[in-house]
Amino acid sequence: MKSFGIRQAKAHLSAIVRAAAGGERTLITDYGQPVAVIAPPLEDPQQVEAPAEPVKETKPLSDAAAFRHALLSAPHPLELDF
Numbered sequence: 349m350k351s352f353g354i355r356q357a358k359a360h361l362s363a364i365v366r367a368a369a370g371g372e373r374t375l376i377t378d379y380g381q382p383v384a385v386i387a388p389p390l391e392d393p394q395q396v397e398a399p400a401e402p403v404k405e406t407k408p409l410s411d412a413a414a415f416r417h418a419l420l421s422a423p424h425p426l427e428l429d430f
Contacts (some may be wrong), residue, residue, distance in 0.1 A: 354383075356380040 350364075350372070357364060357376050364374045364386050373387040 349373045349375055350378055354378050357408075 350367075352360065352364065352374060354376060357374075367374060368386050368388050371388055373385055375382055376384040377388065
């Protein structure tokens, strides 16, 4: 397995990704300590099927959570004068 520091990995990222597509694993280090591995996916992403049903919430949102969701989903920032 090849090993690159973060700066080297940034400079050679496209080559590292091409190597991963070919089955090679590459270790990324930060000051000599391993922090990540770039490797081919475990399964072919095109063959992975979507879940049969979307995940549903198990309990309803509280009033505070519903209010927070409404505020965060507003189309533009709200200006409140208190």
